[in-house]
Amino acid sequence: xxxxxxxxxxxxxxxxxxxxxxxxxxxxxxxxxxxxxxxxxxxxxxxxxxxxxxxxxxxxxxxxxxxxxxxxxxxxxxxxxxxxxxxxxxxxxxxxxxxxxxxxxxxxxxxxxxxxxxxxxxxxxx
Numbered sequence: 316x317x318x319x320x321x322x323x324x325x326x327x328x329x330x331x332x333x334x335x336x337x338x339x340x341x342x343x344x345x346x347x348x349x350x351x352x353x354x355x356x357x358x359x360x361x362x363x364x365x366x367x368x369x370x371x372x373x374x375x376x377x378x379x380x381x382x383x384x385x386x387x388x389x390x391x392x393x394x395x396x397x398x399x400x401x402x403x404x405x406x407x408x409x410x411x412x413x414x415x416x417x418x419x420x421x422x423x424x425x426x427x428x429x430x431x432x433x434x435x436x437x438x439x440x441x
Contacts, residue, residue: 328367329385354427357414361396365389 320334349358366380380386404410 330364357418361393363389363393
């Protein structure tokens with residue numbers, strides 16, 4: 316987030332503002348399981364407030380806050396955003412066309428290489 320937004324959140328436990336849209340392309344450090352999917356289709360992410368500001372990622376504190384109302388409200392909000400986005404795309408096919416064109420442009424012809432052999436079957440427990 317930008318410095319003015321960070322300053323506005325100083326001393327607060329929960330964000331009480333929506334940061335301005337950052338038009339610049341940013342790289343978030345970390346990883347998700349959607350990485351392989353993003354090579355095949357246009358992909359986006361939605362971030363909502365689900366725990367207290369300053370909580371370190373991947374800790375028991377995050378897990379414990381998952382049972383709190385803020386986590387439930389944040390996930391419901393994310394679900395609403397995702398559903399409204401899907402409806403908007405279905406009602407405006409031009410959005411999907413533009414997203415696919417941008418996706419191809421961003422890939423720049425770079426192929427996706429899967430580490431899983433092409434005809435690999437999942438292991439089965441007999």
